[in-house]
Each structure stands twice: as C-alpha cells, then as structure tokens.
Amino acid sequence: MGKLIIVSNRVGSLKDTGKAGGLAVALVDVLRERGGVWFGWSGAVSDEGTFGEFKIERSKQVELVQLDINKADYDEYYAGYANRTLWPILHYRLDIAEFDRPFEEGYRRVNERFATRLKPLIKPDDLIWVHDYHFLPFASTLRAMGVENRIGFFLHIPFPSPDIITALPRHGALIRSMLAYDLIGFQTMRDRNHFIDYLVQEQGGRVVDDDVVSVYGREITVRAFPIGIDATGFATFPDSPEGKRQQQRIRQAQRDRAQIVGVDRIDYTKGIPHRFRGFERLLEEYPENRGRVTFLQIAPSSRSEVDAYADIQRELEGLAGQINGRFADVDWTPIRFIARGFPRKALAGIYRASRIGLVTPLRDGMNLVAKEYLAAQDPENPGVLVLSRFAGAAEELRESVIVNPYSAAEVAAALQTALQMPLDERKSRHALMFERIVRNDAHNWATRYIRALGG
Ligand SMILES: O=P(O)(O)OC[C@H]1O[C@H](O[C@H]2O[C@H](CO)[C@@H](O)[C@H](O)[C@H]2O)[C@H](O)[C@@H](O)[C@@H]1O
Numbered sequence: 001m002g003k004l005i006i007v008s009n010r011v012g013s014l015k016d017t018g019k020a021g022g023l024a025v026a027l028v029d030v031l032r033e034r035g036g037v038w039f040g041w042s043g044a045v046s047d048e049g050t051f052g053e054f055k056i057e058r059s060k061q062v063e064l065v066q067l068d069i070n071k072a073d074y075d076e077y078y079a080g081y082a083n084r085t086l087w088p089i090l091h092y093r094l095d096i097a098e099f100d101r102p103f104e105e106g107y108r109r110v111n112e113r114f115a116t117r118l119k120p121l122i123k124p125d126d127l128i129w130v131h132d133y134h135f136l137p138f139a140s141t142l143r144a145m146g147v148e149n150r151i152g153f154f155l156h157i158p159f160p161s162p163d164i165i166t167a168l169p170r171h172g173a174l175i176r177s178m179l180a181y182d183l184i185g186f187q188t189m190r191d192r193n194h195f196i197d198y199l200v201q202e203q204g205g206r207v208v209d210d211d212v213v214s215v216y217g218r219e220i221t222v223r224a225f226p227i228g229i230d231a232t233g234f235a236t237f238p239d240s241p242e243g244k245r246q247q248q249r250i251r252q253a254q255r256d257r258a259q260i261v262g263v264d265r266i267d268y269t270k271g272i273p274h275r276f277r278g279f280e281r282l283l284e285e286y287p288e289n290r291g292r293v294t295f296l297q298i299a300p301s302s303r304s305e306v307d308a309y310a311d312i313q314r315e316l317e318g319l320a321g322q323i324n325g326r327f328a329d330v331d332w333t334p335i336r337f338i339a340r341g342f343p344r345k346a347l348a349g350i351y352r353a354s355r356i357g358l359v360t361p362l363r364d365g366m367n368l369v370a371k372e373y374l375a376a377q378d379p380e381n382p383g384v385l386v387l388s389r390f391a392g393a394a395e396e397l398r399e400s401v402i403v404n405p406y407s408a409a410e411v412a413a414a415l416q417t418a419l420q421m422p423l424d425e426r427k428s429r430h431a432l433m434f435e436r437i438v439r440n441d442a443h444n445w446a447t448r449y450i451r452a453l454g455g
C-alpha cells in the first residue's frame, strides 16, 4: 500500500493546539494510520514563493510539506481567481464575481508550480487526494507530467447548476481539466447532481452507472461524501476547563435569559446581516421576547483584502447599533457582536450555554458550526438548531428547524418555534441528529472517501 498524499491550500497541524478544526484533525489521523504527506501553502507570502525551500514538519510517518507563495501569486491566485471569481460564482453570487480574470493567469501558474514541486515526492502506489476550489486543475497538471496514480478531488463548497456555472468564462476548459481525476466528491447530492448535469449538458457526458459518468473516453466516479466533525470528541469540549469557564461567564451575565448564538467567518455567503434582521423581526412580532432573549454573534474577520468582504463588518456594527438603539433597556442589550474568533473549546462552552444555534448561510458547502453546535449540547436538555435550507448540512440535519434565510419573517417564526419547543421534542430531535453526526464523523468521512478512491 502506497502512502496517502493530501493536497490543499491550507494545511493542518501536527500540534494539538486545540485551534485546528475537526477536519484537519481527522485528516492528520488518517495520515497517521497509513503514513503520508499533507502538501499545500504555508500561509506565508515571500519573495522566493513556490521556488523557495519546503517548510517541513514531521511526526512518525506523517509529513506536512508547505510552500510559500509570492505577492503576485497571492493577489492573482488566492485573493484573485480563487476568492474573487470561483468563490462567489460557486456560491451563486454572479452579482459580485469578477469575470475578467482569466484562470490562465496566477491560478494556473500556482497549480503548475505546486504540482511541479510535489512530483518528486510521488511514488507509483501513492494515492493523491486534492481538496477544494483552489486546485481544480491540479490533476490535469500532474497527468501532463506523466503521473498515473489514482487522484481524487473533494469540493468543500457548493457546485451550482449549469445555468450558473456556464456564466464562468472558459468554464468548459476549466471543468474539462477536472476530468483528469478518478473520483470527484461533493458535500451533497444537490452539488453532485449539478456537476453531473453540467457534464451531460455541456460536455457530452453519459451516466453509465449509478455514480459513474463517461466523458471524453474516461470514466469518472462522481459521488456525495458529506463531511463530518469529530462529534464524540467535540461533545467533551463543553466540560473542558475553557468550555466550563465560558458557560459560567454567560450564565452569570445572562441569568435566566435565553441566548441565541451565531458563529461564522465574516463572509457574504453566511447571511449575517439577514440574520440580524430576522432577530429584529422576532423582537418586533413577538414582543414577549424583549428583555428575555439575547443574540450573540461571533464573527472573526476573513479575506478582508477582497473588496466584497471589506464592508461587512461595518455594516454589521451599524445594524447591531440600530437594533440595540431601538430595543435595548437599561439592563438588557439585545445583540452582542464580537468581531474576532474564539478557540474551539471556548466555542463549545458558548454553544452549550445557548438555547438556539442560529446557522443561516445564504449558501454553504456544509457548515461545520451546525454540527458542532449539536455535538456540544447536553442530551438531557439540548438547545435547538435553526438551520438554513441552503447549508449543505440541511440534507442530513432534517430534524433542525429549517428556514429560508432570506426571509426575516421566516427566521423570526423559526426562532419563536425554537424558543417554545418543549423539552421532549428538543431531546428527540437532538438524539436523532447526534446519532447521525457520530455515525458520519470526520474519520468515517475520510475513510469512506479513501476507500472509494481505491485505498
Ligand atoms: O482558508 P480561508 O480562505 O481562510 O477560508 C476558510 C475555509 O473556508 C471554506 O470552508 C469550506 O469547508 C468547510 C469544511 O468542508 C465547509 O463546512 C464550509 O461550508 C466551506 O465553506 C473553504 O472551502 C476552505 O478551503 C477554507 O480553508
């Protein structure tokens, strides 16, 4: 059995700092089991860029191998084609995407340089697993260099219908380059079906078997693999010292008030302003909640060099101020908006102390916060997850209160339902979903994918 090579823009960590997400931890576990390499960007920008020395971290049979990129790569690849063109289009936001950025510019250059640097590390039996929209053409670049290994791809973000994806200039060339993969995985059946529709409608593909599409003489497996978290591990976090400390702080400050919590990177896909308006509508239409319910939004900044991200924080500060100005009382502040991140053990305590987890993206590949909120609940007295129908997680978490995030009235009604939900119903909904996220945890997800790839 050859080693596993994981390629992704962000690379996990071998140190258990508690900061790494469940996904990073799960992938490191899988690498530890069979030995392997995790290859990607170091997160640093330097003059040598991809021509510089590898930054290597080793532990037993796992190696993290990382490269810098240079300023032009950062602007054209990460902050450029990946996050100004692909990210908005794949999240259905044609209105803010940049259409005049050819992928042949920095995006393809960085893919080619990373592939060139990876090539000498590849042995004939190795399995290669490439992640996310930063590296769509990676396999085709490797194939052009003569690499014949099994290569799989997993897309962490949505894949929209052909109507939308065909608005991407030169979509045909870019997506044809993905046909060099042997297995292409998506978060949901919806994304998988859109991709197959695209291959059939735009590239002359033919579905030959359940998950197999024949296109340009190749047979590619296209399947949904909804990503999981380390649910049993995360369930212990509220009882960690940091988790307990946060619960205590909230309970002291909130006394018997019900807390609603939202946790998201500041991103226009997450629907945070819509969510604020939904909470405002709750206070308007169900006035019995005034003085008795609070909303805490945690929102670390993200990709702030990209214009579409720059103004969201200011917009949220304005909205929170407006809503607080309108409803606050001397002893009650309706919205607390915190524009920075928290470690995951602290988040777990915050989730446990919150009566509602409010997860309302306008589009999201999966949304791990939804799963973490459930994992952190006390099974004997769980809170309620209010979840957007447009999060990938909604395909699995059917017992949450599902909402249309665009409708403030619907969000307000869902919050009211959640606030009034009897204990028995909360327990039964939570038990069903918790059992499901334990069964499909991050480790099972990775193992299933690798098996499907032939590992
Ligand atoms: O690396 P950044 O630019 O700082 O962004 C953070 C990550 O955002 C995206 O996350 C996605 O993956 C999650 C796990 O599968 C999924 O739950 C979520 O819905 C997605 O948005 C992005 O896909 C990652 O590559 C980024 O590292």
Ligand SMILES: O=c1ccn([C@@H]2O[C@H](COP(=O)(O)OP(=O)(O)O)[C@@H](O)[C@H]2O)c(=O)[nH]1
Residues within 6 Å of the ligand: 019, 021, 022, 263, 264, 265, 298, 300, 340, 341, 342, 343, 344, 347, 366, 367, 368, 369, 370, 372
């Ligand atoms: O202050 C924060 C906010 C978020 N997260 C973590 O960031 C991840 C967010 O993943 P999700 O799939 O919800 O969205 P993404 O940001 O990947 O689009 C989750 O594991 C969160 O626990 C965190 O550690 N601290």
